[in-house]
Amino acid sequence: MSEFITIQVGQCGNQIGNCFWKCAVQEYGIDLFHYNRHSNSQQIPKLPGMFESFSSFFCCPENISCKSLSTISDLESANIKARALCIDMEDSVVARFRKGSLRGLFNNDCLLTNYPGSGNNWAEGFFSHGSHHYEDISERIRKAVECCDGLHGFLLLYSLGGGTGSGLGSRVLSLLEDQYPHIDRLVTCVYPAGNEDVITAPYNVALATNELIRNASCVFPVNNQALTEICGRAKLGEAKDKTSRYFRDVNNIIVNMLLHLTSGARFPGSLNVDMNEIATNLVPFPGMHFLTSSVSPLSSITMKPPLPGCTTRVDDILSGTWARTNQLIKGDPLSGMVLGAALIVRGDASLCDIRRNVEKLKKKVRFPSWNQDAVKVGMCSVAPPWHKLSALGLFNSSSLATLFEETSFQFNKLFRRRAHIHHYTKVDGFEIASFFESLEQLQDIAEAYKGLETHQPVIPHRFKVL
Ligand SMILES: Nc1nc2c(ncn2[C@@H]2O[C@H](COP(=O)(O)OP(=O)(O)OP(=O)(O)O)[C@@H](O)[C@H]2O)c(=O)[nH]1
Ligand SMILES: [Mg+2]
Structure with missing residues (x-):
């Protein structure tokens, strides 16, 4: 079974981690809201095949039958730990892992904090904290890796706008x-919404x-603006401000994508579809x-039973993955050249249903001439809690050039005046x-993606495998 170590850095990374x-x-049917077994609790059904994969995210002592686990206190008594490293250069968010309802899942090796943050400065995170904590972090990762039998990958979670997540x-x-x-x-990684205060x-x-x-x-980029709009459409969270409720709702979307992935x-x-197949197929x-990435139906992001009236039609759910409105980053992946796409379906759909929808998708997508068949399909039999079916869409699309162009544009607005650079230097x-170097790299990747539009990818020298 593939195992993953999650490394969450900075406020945003740890809030998503939470x-x-x-x-x-x-997702494994553990009752989060009742510490002890509770006869009235609305249990998430446990499905066949579910528990074999418990060790993907959790380090379980030998001889533990995961099937008997029902509540958070069962996890604590069984000494089950999250395969996680939670790092922040301030304490407030990580403190939730020390004191919150999941505290039993995190031992001291998982939690690393300091004071007083990186002051929204990438250089502080990368160099000051990065150098100071390098050995410590390396040692903690080594210990987490040692606890794995079949480590597949590291899942990193952080925002790009602040100092700790982006730098450290x-x-x-x-x-x-x-x-x-x-x-x-x-x-x-979370790209800022553009109207934020950093x-x-x-x-x-x-x-x-x-x-x-x-x-x-x-990299699975998400953007707070796109997530806010999804929340609105899924009738989640009325709050428009950066309240904890707002972040909880947008973070749920990201987490749902990761669990699906x-x-x-x-x-x-x-x-x-194993994770390495995704990279092999989608990254030429x-x-x-x-x-x-995009998740469908939107109701599956809530971890609650779907509201009455939510669609359960297979075709609606699958076509939701390429709807512009369901994308976790602003923009329409189908507006560009698509280097590779994946449809990962969870739950109750037949291969015939999926093929029909893949054909529909292919009619809408421009693929490069050398790869006209670039849709990878995955079918996993366990649907997310409370749902019969859900789907994740992944696209490697040249439409992302606009993200890099916009990033360069915003960067240049400040850099032209050399504003704030003394904090970094x-x-x-x-x-x-x-x-x-960063600016050049952004321009290069934007050009490389745009080059695909004309079927003449200009792959910059430094991206090439030598
Ligand atoms: N989606 C999402 N975005 C968040 C969350 N918390 C902060 N952000 C975004 O992250 C960016 C700020 O980065 P933070 O993660 O707060 O900063 P940090 O990594 O802790 O770095 P410093 O505080 O500068 O040391 C802004 O774009 C925020 O909108 C969160 O829980 N979810
Ligand atoms: Mg912070």
């Missing part, structure tokens, strides 16, 4: 590339994107490994050349 562990536990997260990513080059590094976000985003191009195996590696299925050129280890 949501991730709650949903992951519930990038440093952890480069450490992993260095020390575990053959293990997948799958990064889910003035230096364009620098942090550009510097961190440069590292993502160089060191990640696959890893479902084929965790649960049985008639046509299972090194560096161009940014995949847009005063950090030991940071050189102004990193700004130029």
Whole structure:
């Protein structure tokens, strides 16, 4: 069974992580809301084949029958631990793992905090905290890796707009590339909405994107603006502000995508897609490994029974994966050239249903001339809790060029005036050349994606495998 170690960095990374562990536990039918067995609790049904995969996310002592686990206190008594590393350079968010309802899943080796954050400065995160904690982080990762029998990948969670997630997260990513080059590094990163209060976000985003191009195996970018709009459409959270309720709702969407993404590696299925098949099929050129994602139906993001009236029609659910409105990053992947696509279906659908919808999708997509058949299909038999069927769409599309162009544009607005750069250049280890390099890298990848539109991909020298 494939195992994953989740590494969550900074406020955003740990808030997504908080949501991730709650949903992951519930996905295995563990009652999150009742500490002890409770006769009236609305139990999530346990499905056949579910528990064989418990060790994908959790480190279980030998001789534990996972089938007998029903509540959080059962997990505690069985000494089950999350395969996780929660890092932040302040304490408030990680404290929830120490004190919250899931505290039994995290021991001290999982939790690393400091004071007082990275002040929205990538260089502080990457160099100051990154250098100070390098050995410690490396040692904690080594211990987590040692607890695995079949480690498939690291799931990294962080935002790109702040300092700790983007800077220290990038440093952890480069450490992993260095020390575990053959293990997948799958990064889910949050691009800011554009109307946020982190003035230096364009620098942090550009510097961190440069590292993502160089060191990640696959990146699943999400964008707070797209997520907010999805919440509105799914009739979640009225709150428009950055309240904890708002973040809980948007984070649920990201987590649902991640659970879906890893479902084929965790649960049985008639046509299972392992994670490495996704990268092999969807990433034809090194560096161009940014995949847009979409979840359908939107009701599956809530971890609650669907509201009456929600669609259960297979065709509606599958076509939802390529609807512009369901994308976790702003934009329409079908508006560009699609290098590769994947449809990962969970639950009750036949191969015939899926083939019919793949044909529909193919009619809407422009594929490159050298790969007209680039849709990978996965079928996993375990649907998300409360649902009979759900689907995840992944696209490697040239439409992402706009994300990189927009990032360069925002970066240049500040950099043209050299605004705020002294905060970065005063950090030991940071050189102004990193700004130029990041900008060049962003422009290169935008060009490479745009080149696909004209069927003449211009793959920059540094993306090439030599
Ligand atoms: N989706 C989502 N975005 C978040 C969340 N928390 C913060 N953000 C976004 O993340 C960016 C700010 O980054 P943070 O994660 O708060 O910063 P940090 O990594 O802790 O870094 P410093 O606080 O600068 O040390 C902004 O774009 C926020 O909108 C969250 O829980 N979910
Ligand atoms: Mg912070």
